[in-house]
Amino acid sequence: MKKKRKGVNYSKWGYIFIIPFILCFFIFSLIPLVDTIRYSFYEYYRSGIKEIGPTFIGFDNYTSLLQSDMIKYALNTVILWVIGFIPQIAVALLLAVWFTNTRKKIRGMQFFKVVIYLPNLIMASAFAMLFFTIFSTNGPINSILMSIGISNKPIDFMGSVFGTRSLIGLMNFLMWFGNTTIMLMAAIMGISVDVIEAAELDGCNSTKRFYYITLPLIRPILAYTLVTSIIGGLQMFDVPQIFTNGQGNPDRTSMTLIMFLNNHLKSKNYGMAGSLSVYLFIISGVLCFIVYRMTNNSDADSDRAIAKKKAKEEKRRR
């Protein structure tokens, strides 16, 4: 069994150095995670000040969740996420291309980079509060609209499904497009100048350059943005929670999955909340898997596919 010692083995230091992380991970992440899954099979909540359970009830929580409006809230979440994400990625791409274009020489670029990132520095809840106030029926937006004569009576933005959803989408867009822009800029700047110059010598115009050079080469970063955004979207909570006062009004059309989860936690319903979390866990797992497959393995010539092939061949040879 014993291998011959080749030089000094430093690997044990590696283990020692990651002990603090592993410990913290165990105590603060893994145990709660396992507990969440465990409690999802129990009836366990508080009625008033009295604790009910925990009693094992199998998959009851899961089935009763499926019978509830969970699917509807998942759909709400997706809709809210899409409303925010599409303009976000479009604007971010456009800005990133402009900002990285060496010919354009945009003045005050640094300034704009800071400005577009600023909304992200505001706390989401504060941002939602701000929007709630300026779009309220007595708010400044309505007084501007009324004083310039666009509307003769206050518009009830938060009283309509369309208004509420688009405002939430707008907030998510404003908060995140700066962040995405900066990430995409980094990706675009990573593209070798040689490739771009060669394309230009061949008479490639800027539209073609964007579609045939920039987009394919920043695909890994785009995928990363998509994945993080999906996960962020699934966990959408603070903006709609504060904006609709926790009710998901009107008619629960802005109720996201995490707000639904939060409603269960009001009665400390760990069982139901646990099974909802497990559903979320599975959904995000599947989504991540699909996105990875979509973006990494779609063509046979990508580095990864080649590497895989080689590995297979080597295995066969042995």
Next chain:
Amino acid sequence: MKKRMVAILLTAIVAAGSLAGCGSSPKTTSVPEAANTEEGKVINIYSWNNEFRERVEAVYPEVKETSSDGTVTTLNDGTEIHWIVNPNQDGVYQQKLDEALLNQANAAADSKVDIFLSETDYVFKYTDGDADVAMPLVDLGIDPAADLGDQYSFTKVTASDQSGVQRGSTWQCCPGLLVYRRDIAMDAFGTDDPELVGEKVKDWDTLKASAAELKAKGYYTFSSYADTFRLYSNSIAQPWVTSGETVIKVDKKITDWIDVSKEWLDEGYYDKNVKGQWTDDWNKAMGSQSKVFAFLFPAWGIDFTLTPNWDGESNSWAVTNAPQEYNWGGSYVHAATGTDNLEYVKDIILAVTADKDNLLKISKEYADFTNTVSGMQEAAEDDATYSSEFLGGQNAYKYFAPVAENIVIAPLSAYDQGCVELIQSSFGDYLQDLIDYDKAKSNFETAIKERYPDITEVQWPE
């Protein structure tokens, strides 16, 4: 080998972690430590604001001083009162209090909860006899019949459990009135005299006729449908949930409220832009630019909500009788089961909630309508001491006192807070014409079952 060892270790840790939760579910009922003779050195009081502290400082003779940050009050013999204040918003206060109370049996003597406060909306959760977190006053050495004889009887009913054992006491009594703008009354009715305006609003039918007059002049009667909710919800005939059952019974009064609100809102008697209470729009409706004629408030509402939001002349408002007698709010003081400061707890409760002179002092200093029948009757007569500048020199106690004596408190249940909150938000959508009646019903059912997992059914009146 090493790998296998690590794997075994990891599995063991996971297994240990998952088993850890099993054994430690805290028991909810704890045996009262009646045999505890030694008084503790620290009195822990849980509340959601400084209201109770200010009252204790004002009237409890043992108070020596309070630290500048307001967290510790020292008594004459060196015992310290620790004030643990958590905001009421989003149920934070109840969460913290519940944790502390569930941990009461295991906590060290000086960190046990000794006194805690609760509001009418959730008082029943804590006075529940089975939960037994609030001590019966009798066990404390307070005889409700003798010591609290001068209190309004409905406050004593509110603070009692299912079997009628009183488990809390209050210094406050919250009869509600109609507070109206004098200038609007002058414009619409040609008078601002409380007696004459009172005639205009004496019952719902008369008020409806007056509402039409107000509308003709361009005024709203109330700011929103939420303003009248307490008048209906506090006169329900049966509790939301009967003790021992898991069925929500929506009272006829509540559906009446929905129907009337719909009608009045469509008629234009309410401001459509105000969607509920405690919002910015609601606060603005109390300002001088607003077209709202009146609000329905108890004493604390005038002092705590209306006054700070009013930006006009200070003598612009007046009170008169509401179309129906009602009660809104009230803070109850409870002795926590397991307290180690029985003597002090008893002393403080008696000083703040039972002593007539102290209560009158609170009324004078904080404009509270206090829990003493004879004291409030005196106040109603004594215009010189108790007239309010904000109300244009009117003595509001004259109107409050008779209301307080007639209040019959609605039957309570431990589910009141959620029901009251969720019925208003579910039917808010209906009242604003966003969804139909049946959808609002089903939304309420969904929401209430989320909030209270043990609720199995919701019954609507025929």
